[in-house]
Amino acid sequence: MVSSAASTASGTHTDGGLDDESGEAQLQLQRKISQAVDEGHDADIPSSQGFVLDEQEELRRQRSKAERRRNSFASKKSRADRDVEKAQAPGETASSSNDGEDSDSDPNIVWWTGPDDVENPYNWPTWRKVVNCGLISAMTFVSPLASSIFAPGVPQVVAEFHSTSLEIAAFVVSVYVLGFAAGPMLFAPLSEIYGRVILYHIGNLGFIAFQVGCALSPTLNALIIFRFFAGVFGSVAITNGGGTIADMITQEKRGAAMAVFSIGPLLGPIVGPVAGGFLSDAEGWRWSFWLLAIIGGFLAILMLFSVKESYAPVILQKKTIKLRKETGNELLRSKLDAGLSPRDYFKRGIIRPFKMLFLSPVIAITSLYMAVTYGYLYLMFTTMTEVFQGYYGFSTSTVGLAFIGLGVGSLIGIFLFSATSDRYIRKKAAEADAIAQATGEPKAGMKPEYRLPLLPVGALLIPAGLFIYGWTAEYRVHWIVPIIGTAIVGIGNIIVFMVVQLYLVDAFTIYAASAIACNTIVRSLAGAVLPLAGLPMYDKLGIGWGNSTLGFIAVALFPVSLGIIKYGERLRNRFVIKNL
Incomplete structure (x- = not known):
């Protein structure tokens, strides 16, 4: 059920001045955006277009409206001669909603005052958008940096705490990624209720506090616990950052901002060991956490005074509350008010990804495949220090440089994918449309499967x-x-990662964020658990046969990449995701 707010985009309408073809294309685009708005907490879509509810959620919304109406009539403030027109602020424009009761003439709908409303994040000045995007992107660099900056100092940790467990040596690094899996389950639905800014501040405060806890850890168990919660709070910026960018920047200008936003999570884990190696050697392993606390604290202070709320439903809800107090009209409702309780938001944000994981074979297969490749990446993060110190005699300060290979490979993978993927899907779409036009069939457009041809390449490179x-x-x-x-x-890892992520976005537009959430949870669990087998495996098999074992598993999984290409569309069409 789609809000008719799809007919507006930042205060502009689709009717008039458009020819039939372009008008239809614009309507389709807006309809797609409107359908995806309910995933606005972490999907690359605007938060100001409307909302989509299933039948049960729409029933709850109607009950909420009816309850608000009853409360308004029963209120002592109600007066028989109330001028309803006072409920609408000067210049306020109205719109329609799902049920057909709300129309352009409904004075109780609170919306932007017009296409140039300065409260609309799309109309913010460029400097404010740059400040918001820049600070959030900086935090998405620091948070992943914390996942691996500690890796070169692990030998110092196990020596200080007199541990001989290879599993613990690996887990103290990878447990941070386990926090990355748990955090989005909490902070994604919370962002739909309270907005993005308050969660950034809470996340920053928790991140700093637990980094200090790590630096002062009296035992190895305490360090592991603090690392986990640092990962939970550190996940906020990554979970909601893409949504913040979509809130402020229109789709045609969003590519550059998303590219900058993506650099942090990509380079953070690579820069971490390089910096951590020199820092641990010079000052000891605890100073890795002090450095993170200092940088995080500096960014948290800047964000506290500079970052402004961009989530349109929260902005309009505050505006609605203010107008209710000023007018006494309790019937006022934000156009973007979905009428859901906090419990409904949590149910939608937490349960839906798991339902999709079990109901969609495509999501299950791609998530498990990504889990293996992501687990391999963090297995390397947790073992390369031991390998290059033990086999090549690298010092604590220089061992971090060994991680540069992963970073360079990731950048090459990004370049290869960016240079070929969009060009290929446009070519395939044009070929398919030409064939359809020649045979008189409807145009197929860009199929999600056009994203997949590079998947076997990445699967072989690993x-x-x-x-x-x-x-x-x-x-x-x-x-x-x-x-x-x-x-x-x-190179192989980033190609697999990018192909799968964009395939899920293209294939599950309405529930794209939930599909990615499935993928994130499963791969993060693998990234935390699989590295535990790394050092014991190398200890028993040696580095040669140990990596060969991993390679043989990857080769055995290679047919999965071919199977997704061949059967992906068939599985999508047979197991359609709807009404979740």
Whole structure:
């Protein structure tokens, strides 16, 4: 059930001045955006277009409206001669909603005052948008940085706490990623209720507090617990950052901002070990956490005074509350008020991803496949320090440089994907439309499966890189060769990651964020658990056969990439996701 707010976009209308073809295209685009608005907490869509509810949620909304109406009539403030027109602020424009009762003439609907309303985040001055995007992007760099900056200092930690457990040595690094899996389950639905800014502040405060806790940890168990909660609170910026950018920047200008936003999560885990290696060697492992607390604190202060709320439903809800107090009209309702209780928001944000995981074979298969590749990445993060110190004699300060191979490989993978994916899907869509036009069939447009051809390439590069990394390190070949092997793994990993993410977005537009949430939860669990087997495996099998074991598993999973290409569309059409 789609709000008729789809007919407006930041105060502009679709009717008039458009030819039939462009008008239809614009209507389709707005309809798609409107359908996706309920995923606005972390999807790349605006939060100011409307909302979509299933039948049960629409029933709850109608009950909420009826209850508000009864309360208004029963209120002592109600007066028989109340001028309803006073409920509408000067210049206030109205709109319609799902049920057909709300129309352009309804004075009880609170909306933007016009297309140039300065409260609308789309109309903010450029400097404010840059400040908001810049600070949030900076936090999305610091938070992933914390996942790996600690890795070179792990030998110091286990020595200080007299631990001999290889599993604990790995888990103290990867447990942070477990927090990344848990955090979005809480903060994504909360952002739909309270907005984005308050969650950024809470996340920053918790991130700083638990980094200080890590720096002062008296035991290894305490360090693990603090690391987990640091990951939970550190996930806020990544969870809601994309939505904040979509709140402020129109779709045609959003690419550059999203590119900047994506750099942090990509480079953070790579820069972390390089900086952490030198810092741990010079000042000890605890100073890695003090540095994170200092940087996080500085950004938190800047965000406290500079970041402004961009989530349109919350902005309009505050405006509605203010107008209710000024006018005494309790029937006023924000145009973007979905009428759902906090319990409904949590149910929608937490339960839906798991329902999709079990109801959609495409989501289940891609999530499990991503879990393996993501687990391999963090397995390397947790073991490369031991490998390059033990096999090549790297010091604590220089061992972090060994991680540069993964970073360079990731950048190459981003370049390859960006240079080929969009061009390929446009080409395939044009070919399909030409065939459809020749045969008189409807145009198919851009199928999500057009994103998939690079998937087998990434699936092959991962085992190839593992074999090179493992056996060249086993035979002490010059250190640059195993680092090249890790770079190949990085290329394959980022290609798989980007292909799967964009495929899910294209395939599940209405529930895109929930589909990605499924993927994030499953892969983060693997990223936290799989590394526990890394060091024990290398200890028993050696670095050569250990990485070969991982490579053989990756080779065995290679047919999955081909199967998704061949059967993905069939599975999507047979197991349609709706009314979740």
